[in-house]
Amino acid sequence: MDTLNFDGSCDPNPGGIMGFGWIINWSNGKKPTEGSKEKKPSKSNTNNVAEYTALKEGIKNYLKLGGKGPLQVRGDSKLVISQMSGKWKVKNENLAEIKNETSEIIKKHNLNVKFTWVPREQNSIADRLALPKSRRNNMPKSDSKTESKSNSVKPENRKFVADVNSSSVSSKLRLQINELNTSPSPGFKSFAQLKVGGFDSFSRKKLETLQKEAGPKASSIAKKEFPNNSSQQASALRWMLRGLSTDLAVKKVKVDIELSKKRKK
Incomplete structure (x- = not known):
């Protein structure tokens, strides 16, 4: 099964620059695919909006690269994972809009998706990619691999x-x-x-x-x-x-x- 890890950030939260990151691991042994985007500061920007947008962009990228599923989606946001899997209701209008857009993409491509929550230390690559580019460039590449040990x-x-x-x-x-x-x-x-x-x-x-x-x-x-x-x-x-x-x-x-x-x- 292919896997997609995603993460999003807003700095400062709310209203700051949003960063979106994802990494796709292919079940056929192909080299993992990393992706990232960011959005300029806006009053509507929040960490939760960033998380949802990272998921949406990650799935779009997966399909663009020829992904057919089944796909296991993993993230450290309990809110996004629980809402996408139907366990929690979506009360925020902005989040509901992105969730519906993501669900429509999944439905349109008949994509078999399983949503799984993972702790942050198991999402370190996406965590790093979710940083705005200016901060990501200042981050030691080894940090994402060692941060779980340093915070044990x-x-x-x-x-x-x-x-x-x-x-x-x-x-x-x-x-x-x-x-x-x-x-x-x-x-x-x-x-x-x-x-x-x-x-x-x-x-x-x-x-x-x-x-x-x-x-x-x-x-x-x-x-x-x-x-x-x-x-x-x-x-x-x-x-x-x-x-x-x-x-x-x-x-x-x-x-x-x-x-x-x-x-x-």
């Missing part, structure tokens, strides 16, 4: 310096941090999209102050991960104090470092 701490075993629900962060940032903290293996794009959106109460605090507030254990972790770089240590501690778990705070800083290096080239 189970949510229930994560360590925290501060409770995000009591932290002085914006409601939007609180939601993003909660999503990361409860995800078994957050993808690269999730860290790339995690932004304060200006300055908050932690932004201007110096390393010494951050170390006192975060405590010796957290300070030791930051120092071990980013030796001889006080700026990176401070950044990790800021994210810990905002409510991000210690392991994810370290990953966030490492992602920012990689993006910064690529932008300077």
Whole structure:
């Protein structure tokens, strides 16, 4: 059976640039086919719209390349997979329109499709392709292959310096941090999209102050991960104090470092 993995992103969400990515693995042994597109910022752009559009574009590409099915479609969006398989109702008009268009394409070509949800770590290639091109070019190619290992701490075993629900962060940032903290293996794009959106109460605090507030254990972790770089240590501690778990705070800083290096080239 041929397989199609898809993913979509909107940066920032909502209203930002949407990226769509997919990869087709052929049952006849042919080399896998990767595809990606993006759309300029718009008020109607959201992560869910991006996910649905990635699915639609992936199926269209599969048919264009001569795919006949049966086709197993895999994605890490429970919303899209559950709605396409008929388990959940579609209440949003924008999503309903894309869903109906996708269903019509499937029906028109008499395509036998099975929808399966997969965790993000099993969708890493599509996850990377879903990033807008400017961000994807700044992402290390090896990252999508190693990110599940680097984020192997189970949510229930994560360590925290501060409770995000009591932290002085914006409601939007609180939601993003909660999503990361409860995800078994957050993808690269999730860290790339995690932004304060200006300055908050932690932004201007110096390393010494951050170390006192975060405590010796957290300070030791930051120092071990980013030796001889006080700026990176401070950044990790800021994210810990905002409510991000210690392991994810370290990953966030490492992602920012990689993006910064690529932008300077």
